[in-house]
Amino acid sequence: MKIPFNKPYLTGKEFDYIQDAVNSKRLCGNGKYTQLCQDYLQQRYGFGKCLLTSSCTDALEMAAILLNIEPGDEVIMPSYTFVSTANAFVLRGAKIVFADSRPDHPGMDEDSIESLITPKTKAIVPVHYAGVACDMDVIMDLAAKYNLFVVEDAAQAIDSYYTGKDGIKRPLGSIGHLAAFSFHETKNIISGEGGMLAVNDKQFAHRAEIIWEKGTNRSAFYRGEVDKYGWVDVGSSFLPSEMVAAFLWAQLEALDNIQAMRKGIWERYYEGLKDWANSQGVGLPQIPDFATNNAHMFYLVGADGNQRNALLQQLKQQDIHAVFHYISLHSSAFYSQKHDGCNLSHSDRYSECLLRLPMFNDMDLTIQQQLFSALLK
Amino acid sequence: MKIPFNKPYLTGKEFDYIQDAVNSKRLCGNGKYTQLCQDYLQQRYGFGKCLLTSSCTDALEMAAILLNIEPGDEVIMPSYTFVSTANAFVLRGAKIVFADSRPDHPGMDEDSIESLITPKTKAIVPVHYAGVACDMDVIMDLAAKYNLFVVEDAAQAIDSYYTGKDGIKRPLGSIGHLAAFSFHETKNIISGEGGMLAVNDKQFAHRAEIIWEKGTNRSAFYRGEVDKYGWVDVGSSFLPSEMVAAFLWAQLEALDNIQAMRKGIWERYYEGLKDWANSQGVGLPQIPDFATNNAHMFYLVGADGNQRNALLQQLKQQDIHAVFHYISLHSSAFYSQKHDGCNLSHSDRYSECLLRLPMFNDMDLTIQQQLFSALLK
Numbered sequence: 001m002k003i004p005f006n007k008p009y010l011t012g013k014e015f016d017y018i019q020d021a022v023n024s025k026r027l028c029g030n031g032k033y034t035q036l037c038q039d040y041l042q043q044r045y046g047f048g049k050c051l052l053t054s055s056c057t058d059a060l061e062m063a064a065i066l067l068n069i070e071p072g073d074e075v076i077m078p079s080y081t082f083v084s085t086a087n088a089f090v091l092r093g094a095k096i097v098f099a100d101s102r103p104d105h106p107g108m109d110e111d112s113i114e115s116l117i118t119p120k121t122k123a124i125v126p127v128h129y130a131g132v133a134c135d136m137d138v139i140m141d142l143a144a145k146y147n148l149f150v151v152e153d154a155a156q157a158i159d160s161y162y163t164g165k166d167g168i169k170r171p172l173g174s175i176g177h178l179a180a181f182s183f184h185e186t187k188n189i190i191s192g193e194g195g196m197l198a199v200n201d202k203q204f205a206h207r208a209e210i211i212w213e214k215g216t217n218r219s220a221f222y223r224g225e226v227d228k229y230g231w232v233d234v235g236s237s238f239l240p241s242e243m244v245a246a247f248l249w250a251q252l253e254a255l256d257n258i259q260a261m262r263k264g265i266w267e268r269y270y271e272g273l274k275d276w277a278n279s280q281g282v283g284l285p286q287i288p289d290f291a292t293n294n295a296h297m298f299y300l301v302g303a304d305g306n307q308r309n310a311l312l313q314q315l316k317q318q319d320i321h322a323v324f325h326y327i328s329l330h331s332s333a334f335y336s337q338k339h340d341g342c343n344l345s346h347s348d349r350y351s352e353c354l355l356r357l358p359m360f361n362d363m364d365l366t367i368q369q370q371l372f373s374a375l376l377k
Numbered sequence: 378m379k380i381p382f383n384k385p386y387l388t389g390k391e392f393d394y395i396q397d398a399v400n401s402k403r404l405c406g407n408g409k410y411t412q413l414c415q416d417y418l419q420q421r422y423g424f425g426k427c428l429l430t431s432s433c434t435d436a437l438e439m440a441a442i443l444l445n446i447e448p449g450d451e452v453i454m455p456s457y458t459f460v461s462t463a464n465a466f467v468l469r470g471a472k473i474v475f476a477d478s479r480p481d482h483p484g485m486d487e488d489s490i491e492s493l494i495t496p497k498t499k500a501i502v503p504v505h506y507a508g509v510a511c512d513m514d515v516i517m518d519l520a521a522k523y524n525l526f527v528v529e530d531a532a533q534a535i536d537s538y539y540t541g542k543d544g545i546k547r548p549l550g551s552i553g554h555l556a557a558f559s560f561h562e563t564k565n566i567i568s569g570e571g572g573m574l575a576v577n578d579k580q581f582a583h584r585a586e587i588i589w590e591k592g593t594n595r596s597a598f599y600r601g602e603v604d605k606y607g608w609v610d611v612g613s614s615f616l617p618s619e620m621v622a623a624f625l626w627a628q629l630e631a632l633d634n635i636q637a638m639r640k641g642i643w644e645r646y647y648e649g650l651k652d653w654a655n656s657q658g659v660g661l662p663q664i665p666d667f668a669t670n671n672a673h674m675f676y677l678v679g680a681d682g683n684q685r686n687a688l689l690q691q692l693k694q695q696d697i698h699a700v701f702h703y704i705s706l707h708s709s710a711f712y713s714q715k716h717d718g719c720n721l722s723h724s725d726r727y728s729e730c731l732l733r734l735p736m737f738n739d740m741d742l743t744i745q746q747q748l749f750s751a752l753l754k
Contacts, residue, residue: 004402007402008399008402008403008404010399013394014399015395015396015399018392018395018620022385022387022391024404024674025381025384026385026562026564027385027562027568027569027570028561028562028565028569028570029569029570054431054432054435054570054614054617055431055614056614057591057613057614058431058613058614065468071448081473082591083591083592083593083612084591084607084609084614085611086608087591087592087608087611087612087613088613090611091442091611091613093469110557138752148663166397184405185403185404185405186405190404191404192404192405192406192618192619192620192621193404193406193431193614193617194617194618207439214434214459214460214461214464215460215464215711220713228704230460230704230709230710230711231460231463231464231704231706231709231710231711231712232709232710232711233711234464234711235460235464236434236435236436236438236464236465236469237431237432237433237435237461237570238459239570239616240431240570241568241570241617241621242569242570243395243569243572243616243617243620243621244569244620244621259459300726327607327608329608332607332608332609333607333608333609334592334607334608334609334610334611335608361495
């Protein structure tokens with residue numbers, strides 16, 4: 001493809017840090033670079049305890065284990081999301097209760113949540129689609145009212161914010177009891193595969209570290225708090241290799257620069273397409289007043305599936321790789337039989353009509369102009 | 378420490394391949410290097426379908442999911458093993474039934490297994506401790522007789538073999554229905570964190586790929602077998618980053634060389650220590666006739682815990698880092714209440730008396746002689 005959908009971006013420091021990790025003879029997880037990344041993200045965003053993981057999926061699985069999700073428990077989440085949001089809880093035996101998307105945005109419709117809560121509901125998992133905040137005040141108020149936990153699926157939401165009723169602007173991932181981030185190569189900040197759990201509710205901090213370290217108290221052992229370590233809980237090997245953390249550290253150092261590049265690209269997309277979109281009945285991303293835009297993604301919403309597919313085709317003919325996104329999970333082969341049948345029409349509409357345009361950090365004006373020509377012709 | 382316990386070894390090609398992976402703009406999992414590693418191991422050892430994972434723990438978890446382990450199922454494994462052997466099955470709700478170690482070897486006592494089998498038993502998980510084979514004929518015969526599955530925990534067992542009654546020498550990891558390997562930095566072949574599942578029983582091959590790819594049929598989609606991919610099963614993100622696979626590929630290319638180095642070190646240990654060990658009542662590793670030695674580990678077995686601890690101390694005073702190994706899982710904080718109370722005295726003895734000597738690929742004669750002086754004085 002002349003214009004790929006994604007292109008992993010390098011800051012130039014990645015190899016130096018990988019080499020340093022290797023030279024220090026520490027390649028397994030929880031070494032110097034893991035610490036650097038975790039400390040940086042905790043301090044920059046005021047997250048609770050941060051633990052790097054091999055993927056955002058892993059971070060969500062840690063959350064499900066920490067919440068003691070078990071068969072019979074219900075977990076509410078949008079249907080318009082990646083399978084891992086659901087699988088992490090399905091693996092613990094949960095029943096997934098799917099909520100619809102907002103009319104104006106693929107994110108979960110906060111007003112639809114309360115009617116889905118039952119005595120079996122244990123958690124709400126808002127997904128900040130495209131890095132744009134869900135209305136967290138509504139969600140946290142419901143959680144308080146019904147004694148539920150909130151796990152933010154912040155896979156796409158690094159460096160994005162939510163401003164609540166109190167006027168305070170809070171980083172996404174710092175609001176729920178737990179939050180999961182992704183550093184997959186398609187995200188703003190990358191490490192190939194990679195993720196992180198932010199443990200904002202202190203009651204989970206100690207156990208999170210144990211679950212992360214294969215159900216052992218090895219972290220306490222390293223700190224000299226116990227004289228040998230052993231099996232104390234369930235858990236898995238959620239730690240990434242130090243070379244993955246070293247790569248990530250190079251990216252985090254360049255975070256402001258990366259964000260500036262992406263926001264420039266996003267703005268040019270918006271300005272370059274708004275008149276055309278308006279004339280064609282094509283929707284552009286909308287950012288609610290309470291949210292910021294971290295420029296993770298630029299998408300179009302066709303008036304219908306035919307228009308979306310025609311646009312995809314039109315771009316493909318010009319060798320430009322645009323893609324559709326999630327297929328509503330409630331209609332998947334795996335879950336459609338288990339779904340309660342309630343109508344999730346906005347979720348289905350985004351499945352049918354949404355199209356993601358190429359987005360990578362070093363996408364320059366020339367590339368975007370080729371793309372405009374292909375679309376606007 | 379003057380002599381560390383472990384030192385990750387580099388072949389010199391690791392960075393070239395990581396750089397190549399990055400230059401090819403493919404950093405997430407299941408890329409070129411993942412394929413190279415998987416194909417190589419399939420071909421060299423005749424394993425069934427191989428899938429790289431982020432850790433051996435992940436590979437064991439995939440096995441537990443593939444076997445549909447559920448609450449009430451029983452899984453038999455040695456107590457003298459790493460927590461992940463057990464946790465992978467505990468996460469699916471299994472009851473773990475612990476077997477004792479052999480009198481002459483920390484590996485599971487094959488003769489004790491049959492009495493542990495009940496109508497609820499679903500799988501046997503032999504652990505090839507120190508890369509030395511369990512008696513797989515006995516185990517596979519029991520599995521056939523009682524209709525059980527066998528998952529080889531081959532974490533330490535790369536490039537090691539078992540010769541059965543039929544006289545055929547088979548690679549460890551190719552015999553059970555499924556097998557899990559580790560490439561953790563302490564293993565013979567490393568990638569920092571890392572692992573692999575070998576799917577030898579063809580009935581699991583298709584589903585293994587789906588579980589590996591987050592419960593989706595994405596692999597089939599990439600092969601052009603379906604026109605879009607979706608949620609078809611449970612699963613997780615078990616794939617490592619391509620940079621991890623690229624690192625591993627450099628190691629696999631040097632496998633014969635690495636094995637030759639380790640075997641040389643192991644033999645020098647054995648020759649250098651056998652008379653002293655004999656005179657002190659210290660046990661050295663024993664390799665049963667049906668097994669080979671892949672030189673993963675060199676260990677001593679003290680006559681009692683006091684002797685073991687004194688030896689550890691003696692080495693520490695000379696700045697040499699030797700370590701003890703597993704604490705019997707049946708006596709762990711997490712599982713002791715759940716254990717049926719049966720006596721596992723050999724497992725406990727190895728917990729108390731076993732000591733691992735430093736072992737790394739470029740350990741030269743000078744280093745080993747310092748170690749001998751420290752031990753034999």
